[in-house]
Amino acid sequence: MHFRHLGNSGFKISEITYGNWLTHGSQIENDAATACVHAALDAGITTFDTADVYANTAAETVLGEALKGERRESLEIMTKVFGPIGPKGHNDVGLSRKHIHDGVNGSLKRLQTDYIDVYQAHRFDHFTPIEETMQTFADLVRAGKVLYIGVSEWTADQLRAGHTLARELGIQLVSNQPEYSALWRVIEAEVEPTSRELGISQVVWSPIAQGVLTGKYLPGQQPPEGSRATDEKGGANMIKRWMSDDVLNRVQQLTPIADELSLSLAQLAVAWVLQNDNIATAIIGASRPEQVVENAKASGVTIPTELMSRIDEVLGDAVERDPSITATRSPAQREA
Numbered sequence: 001m002h003f004r005h006l007g008n009s010g011f012k013i014s015e016i017t018y019g020n021w022l023t024h025g026s027q028i029e030n031d032a033a034t035a036c037v038h039a040a041l042d043a044g045i046t047t048f049d050t051a052d053v054y055a056n057t058a059a060e061t062v063l064g065e066a067l068k069g070e071r072r073e074s075l076e077i078m079t080k081v082f083g084p085i086g087p088k089g090h091n092d093v094g095l096s097r098k099h100i101h102d103g104v105n106g107s108l109k110r111l112q113t114d115y116i117d118v119y120q121a122h123r124f125d126h127f128t129p130i131e132e133t134m135q136t137f138a139d140l141v142r143a144g145k146v147l148y149i150g151v152s153e154w155t156a157d158q159l160r161a162g163h164t165l166a167r168e169l170g171i172q173l174v175s176n177q178p179e180y181s182a183l184w185r186v187i188e189a190e191v192e193p194t195s196r197e198l199g200i201s202q203v204v205w206s207p208i209a210q211g212v213l214t215g216k217y218l219p220g221q222q223p224p225e226g227s228r229a230t231d232e233k234g235g236a237n238m239i240k241r242w243m244s245d246d247v248l249n250r251v252q253q254l255t256p257i258a259d260e261l262s263l264s265l266a267q268l269a270v271a272w273v274l275q276n277d278n279i280a281t282a283i284i285g286a287s288r289p290e291q292v293v294e295n296a297k298a299s300g301v302t303i304p305t306e307l308m309s310r311i312d313e314v315l316g317d318a319v320e321r322d323p324s325i326t327a328t329r330s331p332a333q334r335e336a
Contacts, residue, residue, distance in 0.1 A: 001015065001045060001296065001299050001300075003015065006118070006280050007172065007174030007175055007280075008199030011076075011147070013047040014045050015299040016270070016282055016295065016296050016298065017045065017281040018037065018040035018292065019049040019050065019285050020054060020063055021050075021051070030062055034066040035289045036289050037067065039293055042293075043292060044299075046076055047076040047078065048076070049205075050063050051079055051080035052080065052085050052110075053080070053082070056086070057086070057106065060079060060107055064113070065112075068112060077111060077117050078116070078119075078150070078203070080120040080177075081103035081120070081122060082094060082095055082099075082125065094125045095133040096133075097133075100133070101136065104146065107119075108145065114145075115146065117147050118149070118174070119140065119145075119148075120149070120150035120151055120152050120175070121149075121151045121152065121154075121162075122152050122153075123154075124153070124330040134165040137166075138170065148172055148175070149166060149173050150173070150174060150203065151176050152176065152177035152178070153176075153178055155326050156190040156194035156195075159195060159198060160198065174199075175202070175203045175280065176191065176195055176201075176203070177205060177283075180273060181206055181209045181273060182273075182315060182319070183212070183213065186320060187202065189323040190323045191323070192276075195278060201278060202276075202278055203281050204281070204283065207284065208269040209242055209269070212242040212251060214265050214266040215254070215255065217243065217251075218248060219252070250314055251265070253314045254314055254315075257310055260307065264294060266291075268303075270282050270284065271298040271303055274298065274299070275302075284296075
């Protein structure tokens with residue numbers, strides 16, 4: 001396993017992060033989730049990403065149990081705050097001082113840890129002054145509950161505003177967590193250049209495009225039974241944008257490139273993301289331990305420039321590049 005610095009900090013994380021967004025506490029049983037976490041540890045993964053909103057706090061609880069007994073100093077635990085949790089009352093959402101305060105204390109208990117390595121604003125809050133949010137984060141850092149601050153799916157302008165306030169408050173905004181894959185490149189035009197300028201790394205989710213880039217979904221055929229595309233708890237809805245025959249045909253055409261590198265299509269997809277040096281880590285999820293083992297092997301892989309160009313040619317106009325999409329990721333109205 002290779003490691004990279006997170007932003008301009010001295011803090012390192014593993015190139016592959018194990019995340020439990022759609023799995024722990026919902027899609028798979030707890031014993032299977034624990035087996036996946038242990039497989040990640042065995043593969044050299046030291047960084048784990050979750051959020052209080054995943055399975056309405058259950059995902060954090062499962063991860064905390066799975067990591068119990070591990071040397072805390074050897075782990076990097078990242079979680080997030082913003083989404084509606086608990087009974088989803090009027091203060092159970094957003095980035096107000098109250099919700100962040102309640103959120104961090106709940107996360108610490110569920111994760112069974114004294115501190116969170118990177119605490120992330122899961123979305124931008126249009127209804128709370130950013131000054132209130134960043135001051136609260138700064139207080140958590142000074143209290144020792146949080147070491148670094150990150151965000152998720154913030155626009156370039158939002159990143160710039162947050163970074164300015166963080167510096168004024170004497171804390172480090174080190175990361176942004178966007179969706180990013182060979183099929184989804186909306187950060188490349190604005191978010192990524194701004195992040196490079198500010199010393200912010202990307203912690204990217206869905207590097208295999210919800211599983212589409214693994215090649216297991218074939219054009220003209222029904223999705224395999226038990227796959228994410230058949231999961232009515234949320235997976236099917238997330239993946240449906242990629243399920244056209246055009247996209248699936250293009251993915252199949254990546255097979256010779258993967259073969260040339262002695263990689264599976266999934267490994268190729270994760271390795272593709274890691275060719276970008278503004279990417280600190282790629283978050284992988286899994287429902288089976290063997291998936292973790294396979295994807296972890298993408299760490300340290302170098303894809304030659306000519307093969308990167310061939311990947312671009314194959315995927316062509318199936319790639320989503322519209323930078324305006326990032327602004328739509330943060331809700332324009334309250335969910336609670």
